[in-house]
Amino acid sequence: MSEALVTYLKARLDDEADLARRCDGDGCGRWSAHGNTVEFCEVEISGFHPAIAQHLALHDPTRVLREIEAKRRVLARHVLSPAVGDPQPPWDDRDDCQFDGAPWPCDDVLDLASPCVDHPDFPRGT
Numbered sequence: 733m734s735e736a737l738v739t740y741l742k743a744r745l746d747d748e749a750d751l752a753r754r755c756d757g758d759g760c761g762r763w764s765a766h767g768n769t770v771e772f773c774e775v776e777i778s779g780f781h782p783a784i785a786q787h788l789a790l791h792d793p794t795r796v797l798r799e800i801e802a803k804r805r806v807l808a809r810h811v812l813s814p815a816v817g818d819p820q821p822p823w824d825d826r827d828d829c830q831f832d833g834a835p836w837p838c839d840d841v842l843d844l845a846s847p848c849v850d851h852p853d854f855p856r857g858t
């Protein structure tokens with residue numbers, strides 16, 4: 733698995749950011765939960781189990797966008813240092829992570845990908 737996983741991750745983060753921006757409308761404010769009700773964009777929807785209402789409110793688009801930016805920063809740090817063709821070859825003769833030296837893809841990149849392994853575009857065995 734080479735750069736396919738990184739390309740895939742960037743596409744998923746772009747998709748999630750696009751969806752979060754579309755859910756925020758015109759910056760309609762913070763999502764919140766009150767009992768079985770979720771309040772967002774001057775709308776209230778009730779009838780949820782309180783835990784589900786809290787879970788939905790936790791996906792406030794502003795918060796989701798901050799989380800996506802944090803994931804992008806992590807992904808930007810963990811880049812492939814190829815064994816071949818890199819002007820600064822890795823210590824060992826293998827593809828590894830330039831940030832932590834672990835075999836590529838490193839655990840941090842795999843952890844970023846782990847929530848979306850069931851997506852149809854997930855690169856398998858490449």
Ligand SMILES: [Zn+2]
Pocket residue numbers: 809810811829830831832833834838839840841
């Ligand atoms: Zn790494």
